[in-house]
Amino acid sequence: MKNYLAEIVGTFILVAFGTGVVVVDQQTDAEVTLVGIALVWGLVVYAIISAIGDVSGAHVNPSVTVTLWASGRFPGAQVAPYIVCQLIGAVLGxxxxxxxxxxxxxxxxxxxxxxxxxxxLAEVLLTFLLLFVVLNVSEGAKEKGITAGIAIGGVITLEVLFGGPISGASMNPARSFGPALVGGDWTAYWIYVAGPILGGLLAAPLAILLRSDNKPEKPSTES
Structure with missing residues (x-):
């Protein structure tokens, strides 16, 4: 059960700080700037991976969970509970x-x-890159270690800088779900579900192909 709690807490932190800095920027006449927002997103992702990567894998994102399952690294029985926990954490955030x-x-x-x-298309592209990196720096179903934290946090920073002005650079259905539910604004929400899921699923076979000579990793069954 501790992995489920970790996903709730991790997603709560992600949304509280990530969307919170967007609100701070809006209320201070853009004093934070896009660069500042991107850095906060990258740093909070790094912090979350460092804190709970060895507990739940620090997915904190339904598209990560679904893609790891599609890649044969995560048990199907835990996909729905993980996503529910991520949505709960996002709403609390x-x-x-x-x-x-x-x-x-x-x-x-x-x-x-x-x-x-x-x-x-921006969400598909952004999530494809994110999950391609996640699949190549993670161990099994877990994102852990300094290398994973720096790589994934760096990609998040890059993608917010690139895609923030286009789509908001969600790459995460839960990240978009929390503000939509609490704020009551579901504008084009389908984009932030379909885009990230499709982007992740496109990354999965490529990562599998590139690592086809490596020994297959069994899905994690820790709870």
């Missing part, structure tokens, strides 16, 4: 942001800045 900023017009949610297809 958004509730915290609402408590901290009761007058905020937005809770740092994601919405397309241009066309729907542009944002959808």
């Amino acid at each position: 958004s509730v915290m942001v609402r408590v901290l900023f009761p007058d905020a017009d937005s809770l740092g949610g994601t919405a397309p800045s241009g066309g729907l297809m542009q944002s959808f």
